[in-house]
Amino acid sequence: MSFRLSRRALLGSLLASPLLAAAPSSPSSLHIVRKGDADYASARINKNRAVTSLPQAVAYAFDERDVIAALRYAKDAGLPISVRSGGHDYEGFSTNDNGLVIDLSRFDGIAIDREDGSCRVAPGVLLRTLYHRLFTEASASLPAGSCGTVGVSGLTLGGGFGPLGRMHGLLCDRLRAVRLVDAAGELRTSAADPDLLWACRGGGGGNFGIVTEFVFDLVAVPAIVTTFSLNPGWNAGVARTAALAFTQSAPNLPREISPTLLLSRNENAVELFGLSLLGEPQTQSALREIVLAIGGTLTTNRVPYLAAVERGAGNDTDVACWKMTSSFLGGPLSGDGCDAVTRALIAPHSGQVQFELFGGSIARLRQDASAFWHRDKSVLIQCQSYWRDPEKGQPERAWVASAFASIDPHTTRSSYRNYCDLALTDWPVRYYGANYARLQQIKARLDAQNRFSYPQSIRLP
Template structure:
């Protein structure tokens, strides 16, 4: 066994010999079981630089971690150096300049709390412990996307530590190609994010939180909801966005839930969503006009502290026929052995997302209608292989009816992941990778690769 000298590392260093290692190595997806050599909790950019230098000196691979939410666990690994920026969580709001600057470890909940208390919305994600830097690097879906755009569309500057341990600032005037890439090209490809600066949106104090659910309903009712969903999105007010989940739950049975947010009053929401009211008698139709901060708290609090799951997501461009809808619903007709919850979900797109072209930033799939997510959740680890196989098998059909994959909902099974994640923007991204990480210091199983000639 190789003995390593950890004295060159700064920050809080956790090795396999430390008591906290078992807790520190875990991902939000508890089905990820990886054993890094060392985890470095960085407090300053010097800690980050030292960790990069130490990893290179010892010929070790680097993984970058902020919120621990990578679906396939690529923010960790076996016998790697995990550079964890979660302790770098400062937030600075400058209302005179109309900006907010955050450090690389800030989470969705952190920024919602900070800005929400001041009356600002933010185009963040739904899960509270997701790192904002990871969210933004992949583009960033959220319930505000149709009004405020992707999380990355509000980004005006990024600061990262590169493979040499040096700090690079990227914006529209400096290192513009890197700035372009950092808005949609997934995390972990170009360096370690230590800060991001965003333009503040206009203040919005109140919003309507939407919860619609049809519990233990018949297949024909689920199809009717699906058809209604599709029709509503054809001409939808950009102030509203919705996520729909067709589920098979051990607790609730088969059903369909819709969660959403409208930057407007309850009466407006009720009018827009009227077609959903009379589809089934088994419907919960709940609209609450509350502060934007409280709405985001409710959405975040609906997520568990962790899960065991296999999940992925791809882009929907087609208008599905009734037969397609039946096939999609049938994907979750039976759960895998040991599964407590399976779902196929549609995440609303459109609106402000389409104000930019697919070449304006690295996020390519701006003209898609939805993201289709698919997942299975289990509790006992012995059922993990069966659930993973179940998802892989069903996903073969989803691949046929979708186009391209969302890098923040990754799948290890993609045969041509680079093209799936980045479309025609891949060629420019490879140039950026070659320029800013020529030795592929930041390498992981689905990283952007430099072509060898």
């Protein structure tokens, strides 16, 4: 433990490149936990307990040198590999059965360059740590996700959408550079290979190699922001009206406002909530039309920025198992689509349907400017279900499948890679649209042997 702390302290103070890699002469500190070891049970576990994979071993890397050593170890032992950072992948694509999981959670340095307005982030950093460090040390932030326990790696590589998204774009849009160890154990940089940066901006994690360093351009944030919430309680008719009003009106909101609509009979929720960079009166006024449609009184509060984004940190700790899937809208949800949502929510074993607003600065880029394809979409609809016992969950999974089957035909039939779903057989076009072909070319160049492979990884052309 003392070793880990001193290594961390050292990382925090270093500024020369490669910032987060070990000095070439240092010995590898790779720590391998194998099946049968006392700490195997905790090493193999996934955030989503519904994922019950049993890898042969988990290799904890502390730096870039360890990453290369882990790849060599897997090759010598003939083990398939998975790459894990925050471990939140919905379908467990960061783990496997009988292979090696290369775990980066202990490779977690951050270095902020205030002069340059950038930060360098090691792959194991969690979002809550990043938010905290950026704000306390540089009064800055990044447009990232709403849950603090998510890993910066998977979040960035799949896109990364959060409360500042409409104002500043996706997390991957702030990515300036990456370092990556490829399948052959060779170091690649986006400075030398610009396609790498293109692919790492939304092309999905675990496809091309192991990212060992992200460089982000920071954004300025105010010290105080406005949060808002409204929940008149569950009512099927109100839920239908809310779905219609949200998908019709929210895309016209100022980009300073990021609202979410959560519909759930079980949670007694027709809930509108979010964060605004405007003052309370402007926020109230901008949301008036949606609030009138839903009914009830919108509550607004002025809160410190960090408290607002940290509110979501750790809120998944008591959730054991989940199944989720998503579909993007390109415009308002039709009347039939709204009926499909409400019918799903009153069905037995219903979970929840969440609407997240895209557009704003996310739509600023062309669809092929980066691997993230969904620049033209307005709202992301997510069907979500949670349960506690990993041995159970059949009714919840069945509900997600049937809710999705009835809602999806009213959408663009495209989905977010970071809300991955094994049931999507047409995932290449759903996640990546016309960018898939270019991703396949990059895959062929960086991983011709397909060592980075999972059920929905980019296929060789």
